[in-house]
Amino acid sequence: MEDVLGNSSYSEYTANNFPLQSMFDLSSSEDEKIRSLGFMDLLGVQDLIGPPFLEIMMAAQQVPSLNATQVSPTPPSEKIESPEVINQPATPNFSSISSVSSEALNDEAVKVDDQEENQQKTKKQLKPKKTNQKRQREPRFAFMTKSEVDHLEDGYRWRKYGQKAVKNSSFPRSYYRCTTASCNVKKRVERSFSDPSIVVTTYEGQHTHPSPIMPRPSLGLGSPMSAAAFGMPMQRTPPHYYQHQHQQPFTNSLSPFNFGHNIGSINASFLHEKRICTPGPGPGPGPGPSLLKDHGLLQDILPSNMLKEE
DNA sequence: CGGATTTGACCAGCGC
């Protein structure tokens, strides 16, 4: 199933084909909105009054056609439109991508009840589980980060609740759950089999609360909270933390939002990246899934256009 | 002592 991490194409991408710091799959309509708002503006706003940006992203995924396994590929023209991204190694030691898997598209309300109910049941009794339908899945948001640190700090507090060996990978996958009560967000962290320096983090669900960890002003960069609210790993922690953890300097584990010091370029690069991975306007009739090999989890992680590019 | 982590067991989904 998720044998993609052992797939050679995966390593090729991470090693050779990722000029990007991060990428986001968004529907084109959201793309337009965000572009007009300005990404940091949007984040700043949502930090204060709005839902987590992740929620916005997820909302963008409430499009039936945007299935992770069926997402329509980005037209080549879109990629050609932003060549500067390809030639823009903003953070040479870091590469991260992200995309959304919309496995649970239209049943937000249902799934919450379901899960809570399920959890309550399973706590009392392991036996009685739902059998009338597939397990509800939150939208997933996965990205890769080149980092020595397995568990990237993202502003939220996580409790590890499991670890499993993964098929075709010598590295175990760790399962984390947000420690905040009533917050169902989970995340999986695993290392790439083919490139151990790459950490694949998959978020599932949306935070129902602001980040419990306040950003450090000294780190500047506009609103690290924003990335936190995003539920994305970020490098809030000063380098000594990583040294303490016997890790390499933090330059090796930058987050998708820690773009550097030039906020102006943050917007630009983010938008460019986003455009690169935008699956294109609507459910284009494109080649679709038929041309896509089964990349399993990689399809959650890699934009389909990149998968196709090989 | 309370919270976090570890780890073996259990369960569900899926392919054959």
Added chain:
DNA sequence: GCGCTGGTCAAATCCG
């Protein structure tokens, strides 16, 4: 139906 695999639970253990 069976086996494999991913995901989760929960008791035991660790740690501050």
